[in-house]
Amino acid sequence: MSTKIFVPDAECDSCFRILEKRLGKLHGLDGFKKGTNEITLLTDDPAIVKQAIHLITAAGFRASLDPFNRMSIRHRIKEFFSNKSKYLLERRMFLYTLYAFILLTALEVIAYPGLLSKIPNFMGTYGWWLFYLNVSVATLGAALWHVAAHKTTTTCMVGMMIGMTIGMQTGMMIGAVIGATNGFFIGSMAGMFLGVIGGVITGKSCGLMGVMEGMMAGVMGGTMGAMISVMMFSDHLLWFMPFYMIFNIIILWGLTFMLFEEVVEEKEVMRRAVDAETFLALIVIIATILGAIMLYGPTSALISF
Amino acid sequence: MNKKFVISGMHCPSCAILIKETLDEMEGVESCAVEEGLATVRFDERKISEKSLISAIEAEGYKVNQ
Structure with a gap:
């Protein structure tokens, strides 16, 4: 009965x-x-x-007589490649990441002869870090673009997870890169501010809990990212960075799939993304500000090239 | 009459939906909008009092800060 x-x-x-x-x-x-x-x-x-x-x-909840089975990661990846229309937004996110990275690199190549080459030992001091800055800004920007495209509210758990992931990864990646060139203070400030902003923007999908979680993650990630760079500065930091970046990118891309499963799958959710031109313009502005801080901002006495 | 109620204890979108549905069902409430920590209610004072609105919100487990 x-x-x-x-x-x-x-x-x-x-x-x-x-x-x-x-x-x-x-x-x-x-x-x-x-x-x-x-x-x-x-x-x-x-x-x-x-x-x-x-x-x-x-009332806005999924309901069924059968349990909602989660797709395995393997099955999800297989479907991602076979069902192009279902994952259109996710495919655009990967494309935009690539476009943003290429655009930022191209602008730096153009700026090199007249501007960047005048900085003493530019390639040795900043070459790798500008590369990692481009990687960070492109992947974080595209992940944020993807999250912001979902015009819906989320449950507390999902919203907190989104806010925490974006806040934490933004702080960790930006904090580590700026921390490596400018030291703990500037690295922490840059990572923390961007982490908190990213965490708040994405976490607000579930209300105050998500906002708080995003802010906390931004503060923690920003300071921790810069601390990692400063503490590892004399211990194979450049060997460490590729692995660090790869894991951070995997986490961000994992969030994309989690978001799909929890918010989109078997629901009718409006997904409307910002166009490519606006996205790329914002990416260039943020990368230019961070690049200027890196090249011309104050540098800690702890960092000596 | 338009009245804003500052509400504490709200933490998710479901809280906002719950409060909105509760207020919408009350006779005399013409319209209402609920967001994080704030409910804006337009009501007919001849049919319903401000006190009744506060009681209804508090009956759902939230606190109205006056």
């Missing part, structure tokens, strides 16, 4: 109160029990169950 409905997006008391109010209006339903990401209706009448699923879905 009971039917279990899987509601994976119902996470907190407020979610269940909304469902209680909606289902309370359903005639013929004797009652229901709430569980973790599921509710059990005290009826097995198919018509009432169907109406209940409709009411839950109308």
Whole structure:
């Protein structure tokens, strides 16, 4: 005499109160029990169950009689390559990362003869770090572009995860790069400010919790990123950086797939992204400011090239 | 009459939906918009009092800061 409905997006008391109010209006339903990401209706009448699923879905939650099985990473990657239309936004994100990296590198090559070559020992001192700055700005910018394209609210857990990942990775990557050329103070400040901004922008999809999580991650990532560079400066930092960057990029791309699974899959979500021109213009502005800080900003006495 | 209520205890989009639905169902409430920590309600004072609105929000487990 009971039917279990899987509601994976119902996470907190407020979610269940909304469902209680909606289902309370359903005639013929004797009652229901709430569980973790599921509710059990005290009826097995198919018509009432169907109406209940409709009411839950109308409230913005996924609902089904069958559990929502998560796709394995292998299956997801396979589908990413075979189903182009489904992952259009994600494909654009990877393309935009590449475009942004190429554009930033091209602008630096153009600026080299007249401007950058005048800086003493430019290639030896800043060559690798400008490369890592381009990698960081391009991947972070595209990941942020992708998150911002989802015009929807998220559950607390998902929103906090998004805010934390973007805040932390922004702080870690930018903090480490600027920290390596300018020292702990400037590196921490640059990483922390950008991390906090990125964390707040993306974390607000779930409200205050996501904003707080994003801010905390930005503060932590920014200071930690700069600290890593300063502490490893005399211990194979340049050998460490490729691995550091690769892991950070994998985390950012992992967020993209998590976002798809938690926010987009089996839901009707509006996805509207900023156009390529605006995205690339913003990337150039941010990279120019960070590049100027790197090349002309104050440098700590701890950093000596 | 238009009135803004500062609400504490809200932490997610579901809280905002819950408060909005509660207020929308009340007789005398003409419109309402709820965002993080703030509800803006337009209501007919002849049909419903400000106190009733506050009680309804607090009955859902939130605190209205007056």
